[in-house]
Amino acid sequence: MNKIMEIKNISLQFGGVKALNDVSFHINEGEIFSIIGPNGAGKTSMLNCISGLYKPSEGEIHYKGKNILPMKPHQRTKLGIARAFQNIALFGSMSVLDNLKLGRHTLMKSGFIKSGIYWGAAEKEEVQHRRKVEEVIDFLQLQDIRHTPVDKLPYGLQKRVEVGRALALDPELILLDEPMAGMNASEKEEMSRFILDMLELKNITVVLIEHDLEVVMGLSNHLVVLDFGKQIGFGTPKEVQQNPDVIKAYIGEELTI
Amino acid sequence: MECGNYKTNYSKDMHLFRIPRVKLRIFIIVLLLFLLPLFTSNYVIGLATLCAIASIGAIGLNILTGFTGQISVGVGAFLAIGGYTSAILTSILGWSFWISLPLAGLVTAIVGGIFGIPSLRLKGLYLAIATLAAQFIVLWAIGRFSGLTGGGEGMVLQRPSIGSFTFSSQTSYYYLCLVILLLVTIYTLNLFRAKTGRAFLAVHHRDVAAQIMGIHLLKYKVVAFALSSFIVGIGGALLAHYTMIVTVELYSIDVSIQYLAMILVGGLGSVFGSILGAIFITLLPVALGYMIEFLTVYMPNAYSLLNSFQEFVFGLVIILFLIFEPGGLIHIWNNIKTYLRLWPFSY
Ligand SMILES: Nc1ncnc2c1ncn2[C@@H]1O[C@H](COP(=O)(O)OP(=O)(O)O)[C@@H](O)[C@H]1O
Numbered sequence: 184m185n186k187i188m189e190i191k192n193i194s195l196q197f198g199g200v201k202a203l204n205d206v207s208f209h210i211n212e213g214e215i216f217s218i219i220g221p222n223g224a225g226k227t228s229m230l231n232c233i234s235g236l237y238k239p240s241e242g243e244i245h246y247k248g249k250n251i252l253p254m255k256p257h258q259r260t261k262l263g264i265a266r267a268f269q270n271i272a273l274f275g276s277m278s279v280l281d282n283l284k285l286g287r288h289t290l291m292k293s294g295f296i297k298s299g300i301y302w303g304a305a306e307k308e309e310v311q312h313r314r315k316v317e318e319v320i321d322f323l324q325l326q327d328i329r330h331t332p333v334d335k336l337p338y339g340l341q342k343r344v345e346v347g348r349a350l351a352l353d354p355e356l357i358l359l360d361e362p363m364a365g366m367n368a369s370e371k372e373e374m375s376r377f378i379l380d381m382l383e384l385k386n387i388t389v390v391l392i393e394h395d396l397e398v399v400m401g402l403s404n405h406l407v408v409l410d411f412g413k414q415i416g417f418g419t420p421k422e423v424q425q426n427p428d429v430i431k432a433y434i435g436e437e438l439t440i
Numbered sequence: 441m442e443c444g445n446y447k448t449n450y451s452k453d454m455h456l457f458r459i460p461r462v463k464l465r466i467f468i469i470v471l472l473l474f475l476l477p478l479f480t481s482n483y484v485i486g487l488a489t490l491c492a493i494a495s496i497g498a499i500g501l502n503i504l505t506g507f508t509g510q511i512s513v514g515v516g517a518f519l520a521i522g523g524y525t526s527a528i529l530t531s532i533l534g535w536s537f538w539i540s541l542p543l544a545g546l547v548t549a550i551v552g553g554i555f556g557i558p559s560l561r562l563k564g565l566y567l568a569i570a571t572l573a574a575q576f577i578v579l580w581a582i583g584r585f586s587g588l589t590g591g592g593e594g595m596v597l598q599r600p601s602i603g604s605f606t607f608s609s610q611t612s613y614y615y616l617c618l619v620i621l622l623l624v625t626i627y628t629l630n631l632f633r634a635k636t637g638r639a640f641l642a643v644h645h646r647d648v649a650a651q652i653m654g655i656h657l658l659k660y661k662v663v664a665f666a667l668s669s670f671i672v673g674i675g676g677a678l679l680a681h682y683t684m685i686v687t688v689e690l691y692s693i694d695v696s697i698q699y700l701a702m703i704l705v706g707g708l709g710s711v712f713g714s715i716l717g718a719i720f721i722t723l724l725p726v727a728l729g730y731m732i733e734f735l736t737v738y739m740p741n742a743y744s745l746l747n748s749f750q751e752f753v754f755g756l757v758i759i760l761f762l763i764f765e766p767g768g769l770i771h772i773w774n775n776i777k778t779y780l781r782l783w784p785f786s787y
């Protein structure tokens with residue numbers, strides 16, 4: 184198995200709070216990898232370190248063998264790392280289409296001259312990328328709402344557009360921060376299907392944060408467990424479920440599938 | 441209502457004006473603007489020219505402030521740079537207006553871009569103060585380098601010409617400004633349906649998410665400043681060749697506030713709103729002047745009192761707008777359109 188990403192001894196501090204404390208794990212190419220742990224464990228902070236919004240105080244993050252910590256967030260996106268936020272961060276007044284097209288920003292070339300002249304190069308590019316965006320729309324079944332401003336959409340659909348915008352990048356690695364939060368069982372099942380298809384049909388490596396252990400254990404090839412910034416478990420779902428530290432942290436929770 | 445118009449392909453679906461009725465309406469408005477000189481006086485054409493020039497500047501400012509969310513109170517300075525650059529190039533160096541005009545835009549764009557660099561760190565009010573610095577630094581520089589700029593005297597400019605034809609009449613200069621306004625309008629509308637404009641909007645609404653989309657924040661903010669300043673600089677040069685004089689007093693902080701008022705009253709983040717706002721703010725003092733004249737006929741002694749009320753009314757109108765119609769004139773216009781389209785019942 185090829186490691187697509189390696190997290191090496193990452194620590195992150197906010198004043199006195201250690202949001203991440205010497206965390207090390209790796210993600211294989213072509214797998215669904217999950218980060219679990221109670222609220223405030225540092226899961227989102229980990230993704231923020233990967234996408235470059237937070238700068239860890241120690242450690243390295245390697246993507247395809249290269250340390251990406253010196254890179255700015257927008258440069259990491261160019262490498263093919265996409266992200267869907269936990270707190271929906273869509274461009275509210277813009278349509279679903281425009282949000283998805285923004286997901287393809289790094290793949291488009293028109294500068295301010297070609298954009299403003301439009302007819303010719305920019306139009307051609309817009310049409311070509313519209314076709315790609317329509318693939319995402321079909322994939323996530325957003326056909327009926329493509330022209331709707333996203334802030335007019337119900338929460339569940341916004342979550343889906345958030346995932347769609349990340350998918351629009353045609354990423355190699357997608358970071359999904361609680362894409363199923365607030366969804367009912369059937370919506371979760373639908374989203375699980377989408378996640379499996381991302382890997383199977385589009386060959387995208389998935390990093391998932393999700394609280395529903397049944398869903399996580401069912402979907403993931405490997406997972407890491409964080410608790411108060413510390414890594415208390417890492418391995419296959421089976422290994423993690425048998426880990427005494429994890430069992431202790433999850434006392435009272437159902438750990439069987 | 442548009443359900444009968446099935447979009448057959450993506451290119452059509454992304455047209456500037458997707459609906460034939462809208463296309464027709466725009467065409468008629470543009471046609472009327474071109475025919476305006478046929479049925480109005482020189483005085484009206486002069487006002488229309490000022491409106492067109494103000495519209496160019498307002499669109500420029502709106503790109504930066506309304507669309508990209510970077511507040512600037514330095515428009516006056518950037519108009520000055522456009523005006524003075526063209527004045528120096530044409531009057532001192534004797535260059536053609538047609539070369540000086542784009543160069544005026546370019547010089548303004550470079551200075552604007554430089555003043556845009558702090559925008560990576562500064563937001564909102566803090567950025568506003570930084571752009572206010574632009575206002576003072578530029579005006580100071582104009583006074584300081586009086587050998588080039590004529591100092592307090594200012595500079596005299598000529599109207600442009602092509603071959604033996606000079607744009608000296610009100611009507612010809614009006615057409616020149618109208619054509620440039622049209623080009624600026626089309627450029628800006630296009631910009632916001634392609635990559636660069638979308639990135640500007642993204643930077644405005646969520647700069648963290650914008651970065652994760654791969655948008656280089658500093659680059660796009662500086663480009664927004666430069667592009668906005670380019671257009672404002674063109675407006676400044678057109679104004680200078682219209683009034684045929686540039687002096688420092690023409691570009692005070694008041695001018696910057698007026699342009700901000702134009703985009704606030706017209707509608708932030710709207711190209712047509714910028715034009716409506718520019719017309720409104722340009723014509724408001726004229727309309728108030730008429731009203732005062734009219735009232736003085738009945739109250740001869742009240743002239744000076746009424747006159748001093750003029751600025752008060754100007755401020756009041758803007759405040760009322762901000763309170764009761766924050767969407768601006770463009771919002772009112774859209775509401776009227778919807779109302780008319782549904783009247784007497786929807787079809
Ligand atoms: N920007 C920040 N400033 C200060 N503290 C933060 C910041 N981001 C996260 N934290 C802290 O780091 C810890 C982990 O938060 P987070 O990564 O959001 O947890 P999770 O996503 O696992 O619920 C929490 O204690 C949180 O308060």
Ligand SMILES: [Mg+2]
Nearest residue numbers: 226227228269
């Ligand atoms: Mg979180």
